[in-house]
Amino acid sequence: MSKTLYDKIWDDHLVHTQDDGTSLLYVDRHLVHEVTSPQAFEGLRNSNRKVRQPNLTLAVADHNVPTSDRSKGISDEESKLQVETLEKNCDEFGIKLFGMNDKRQGIVHIIGPEQGFTQPGSIIVCGDSHTATHGAFGSLAFGIGTSEVEHVLATQTLVQKKSKNFRIKVDGKLSIGVTSKDVILQIIGKIGTAGGTGYVIEYAGSLISSLSVEQRMTICNMTIEGGARAGLIEPDEKIFNYLNGRPMSPKKENWDKALNYWSKLKSDDDANFDKEVTLDGKDIMPMVTWGTSPQDVISIDGRIPNPENEADEDRKNSIERSLKYMGLKPGTAIKDVKIDKVFIGSCTNGRIEDLRDAAKIVKNKKVAQHVYAMVVPGSGLVKQQAEQEGLDKVFKDSGFDWREPGCSMCLAMNADKLKPEERCASTSNRNFEGRQGRGGRTHLVSPGMAAAAAISGSLDDVRKFQN
Amino acid sequence: MQKFKTTKSIPAYLPIVNIDTDMIIPKQFLKTIKRTGLGKNLFYEMRYNEKGKPIEDFILNTSPFNDSKILIAGKNFGCGSSREHAPWALLDFGITCVISSSYADIFYNNCFKNGILPIVLPEAKIKELSEYSKRKEEIIVNLEKQKITFGNNEIDFEIDQFKKKCLIEGLDDIALSLEKNPKITEFEKKLSSNRPWIFND
Ligand code: SF4
Numbered sequence: 001m002s003k004t005l006y007d008k009i010w011d012d013h014l015v016h017t018q019d020d021g022t023s024l025l026y027v028d029r030h031l032v033h034e035v036t037s038p039q040a041f042e043g044l045r046n047s048n049r050k051v052r053q054p055n056l057t058l059a060v061a062d063h064n065v066p067t068s069d070r071s072k073g074i075s076d077e078e079s080k081l082q083v084e085t086l087e088k089n090c091d092e093f094g095i096k097l098f099g100m101n102d103k104r105q106g107i108v109h110i111i112g113p114e115q116g117f118t119q120p121g122s123i124i125v126c127g128d129s130h131t132a133t134h135g136a137f138g139s140l141a142f143g144i145g146t147s148e149v150e151h152v153l154a155t156q157t158l159v160q161k162k163s164k165n166f167r168i169k170v171d172g173k174l175s176i177g178v179t180s181k182d183v184i185l186q187i188i189g190k191i192g193t194a195g196g197t198g199y200v201i202e203y204a205g206s207l208i209s210s211l212s213v214e215q216r217m218t219i220c221n222m223t224i225e226g227g228a229r230a231g232l233i234e235p236d237e238k239i240f241n242y243l244n245g246r247p248m249s250p251k252k253e254n255w256d257k258a259l260n261y262w263s264k265l266k267s268d269d270d271a272n273f274d275k276e277v278t279l280d281g282k283d284i285m286p287m288v289t290w291g292t293s294p295q296d297v298i299s300i301d302g303r304i305p306n307p308e309n310e311a312d313e314d315r316k317n318s319i320e321r322s323l324k325y326m327g328l329k330p331g332t333a334i335k336d337v338k339i340d341k342v343f344i345g346s347c348t349n350g351r352i353e354d355l356r357d358a359a360k361i362v363k364n365k366k367v368a369q370h371v372y373a374m375v376v377p378g379s380g381l382v383k384q385q386a387e388q389e390g391l392d393k394v395f396k397d398s399g400f401d402w403r404e405p406g407c408s409m410c411l412a413m414n415a416d417k418l419k420p421e422e423r424c425a426s427t428s429n430r431n432f433e434g435r436q437g438r439g440g441r442t443h444l445v446s447p448g449m450a451a452a453a454a455i456s457g458s459l460d461d462v463r464k465f466q467n
Numbered sequence: 468m469q470k471f472k473t474t475k476s477i478p479a480y481l482p483i484v485n486i487d488t489d490m491i492i493p494k495q496f497l498k499t500i501k502r503t504g505l506g507k508n509l510f511y512e513m514r515y516n517e518k519g520k521p522i523e524d525f526i527l528n529t530s531p532f533n534d535s536k537i538l539i540a541g542k543n544f545g546c547g548s549s550r551e552h553a554p555w556a557l558l559d560f561g562i563t564c565v566i567s568s569s570y571a572d573i574f575y576n577n578c579f580k581n582g583i584l585p586i587v588l589p590e591a592k593i594k595e596l597s598e599y600s601k602r603k604e605e606i607i608v609n610l611e612k613q614k615i616t617f618g619n620n621e622i623d624f625e626i627d628q629f630k631k632k633c634l635i636e637g638l639d640d641i642a643l644s645l646e647k648n649p650k651i652t653e654f655e656k657k658l659s660s661n662r663p664w665i666f667n668d
């Protein structure tokens with residue numbers, strides 16, 4: 001029978017099928033961070049269990065770490081305790097950890113690929129919903145809860161129910177100023193935040209294969225925002241080249257064997273998908289969210305929708321609630337909306353190509369006077385690379401703050417946050433109420449669009465700045 | 468794990484769709500290293516004002532709903548972040564049963580690991596049930612019979628039989644999986660010959 005890539009990865013990891021239709025799957029790679037793991041390790045200790053495969057596990061502190069000067073450690077007592085707890089747990093259970101002052105430290109979904117820990121055809125999990133990012137490598141990667149983190153630590157397996165197959169095909173070319181962030185925002189706008197619930201999405205089509213590895217990660221990263229737990233892309237030469245020589249990539253004869261296996265990872269031509277959606281690159285514009293759900297998205301030329309035009313009662317109420325929270329009026333051109341802050345970073349858009357994109361726009365220009373703008377590189381290595389290329393200087397010269405790596409204002413667990421009613425153009429992935437700080441108003445955009453907003457002082461069209 | 472068999476309570480109704488886990492428990496409370504104690508911060512930003520004072524008319528701040536064990540909510544409940552702090556906060560508040568027309572996958576699974584029963588009902592039934600919240604009348608949820616009883620009415624609900632069993636018996640699924648240890652070991656043996664690079668360190 002013909003199979004999808006998801007079906008194939010599933011079958012290759014099947015340890016046992018249980019009577020109730022769920023399956024025990026083997027987990028090849030487990031990423032751990034400080035926020036969703038303490039209770040899992042505590043659970044292991046309480047029941048006298050060990051970590052079954054410490055060498056298939058990699059830990060990093062990212063959510064809580066300060067992105068300012070780290071020489072004095074973490075000042076917030078609770079954050080400090082959480083980071084220290086991770087250190088202690090990793091030490092006790094023999095897990096490799098990139099500590100806060102390690103050059104390789106960074107956001108968990110950025111360091112996995114960077115180290116070559118993320119590999120095609122593998123099952124990768126992490127107590128974090130954006131684990132879908134790793135699907136860009138043709139792996140089955142998804143977020144799990146803390147009880148499941150404990151389950152994986154103890155057994156190196158997970159009990160799962162098979163999802164349905166959903167293919168999203170994007171053909172054509174990206175127009176100038178349009179990025180993979182705009183592609184995924186448009187997709188979520190189209191399918192809705194629950195459109196992918198119960199499915200694993202395979203992204204396909206000529207536009208998707210034309211994307212760089214990092215751009216693919218941005219797409220897979222936000223799969224969860226469309227309700228699907230995992231999104232993946234057939235791996236190709238670009239992926240293999242990217243992985244070649246990374247510290248944790250297979251070496252020597254293992255590399256050849258891996259390559260042989262990886263090259264066969266694709267959906268059969270006649271594989272059946274339960275749901276399909278198609279988009280054309282020429283219809284994709286620079287996008288921006290106006291509401292409090294990632295599906296509340298319009299193109300930068302668009303206007304804020306009017307709830308009165310909604311037939312569906314639930315939808316009408318939720319638009320009204322969003323607009324009230326966002327302090328926006330129906331019919332306003334989104335381009336006229338003034339902003340207070342700009343955040344460039346996160347596991348969605350905190351990689352080197354993202355920083356290059358943004359730097360190109362801000363070069364020799366100044367951040368608008370009323371705007372505070374920050375760049376938070378996704379990892380220590382991204383930061384280092386950017387500094388080698390002089391990007392830090394470009395940003396600093398135009399008035400951006402240049403920070404240490406971490407999640408930062410993507411979820412505002414550390415000191416980086418919005419004040420009530422502050423409005424932010426952000427390259428992150430969630431515009432939920434309070435996500436970037438209580439009462440804070442988030443507009444999700446691409447790095448180029450965030451840079452354009454920083455210069456203009458209001459949401460703006462990045463295409464204006466292309467030369 | 469705490470068992471779930473049956474519960475009786477006046478349900479609290481939150482008619483909001485897409486309630487995400489950031490709303491259920493905001494990130495400032497994720498710094499804990501424990502599972503307990505989160506109940507007081509459940510729905511924090513809807514429940515308390517900027518000064519930390521309870522917002523009087525928020526449903527969970529009003530009697531009798533401050534004692535509700537059942538929460539009825541709009542569709543796509545629990546979307547967003549995978550934080551298990553969301554079910555922990557619900558549980559710590561006293562809520563052991565959620566009723567909605569749909570859930571986000573991760574949240575749905577997390578409920579079962581913590582003795583919370585998430586029930587899926589069609590929208591029309593949700594509307595019917597929510598009347599009981601407005602009238603402050605009790606409803607009874609019986610997992611064994613897969614029935615919700617309210618007034619003289621009954622609604623049947625569907626649930627995966629294995630999940631049902633785990634909830635009723637309070638089974639620890641790690642222990643269950645560890646019973647498969649020989650199969651896991653066998654799989655690992657095969658893995659090290661078929662895909663040796665996985666163990667390459
Ligand atoms: S950058 Fe944001 S979305 Fe990504 S892992 Fe960190 S908090 Fe989660």
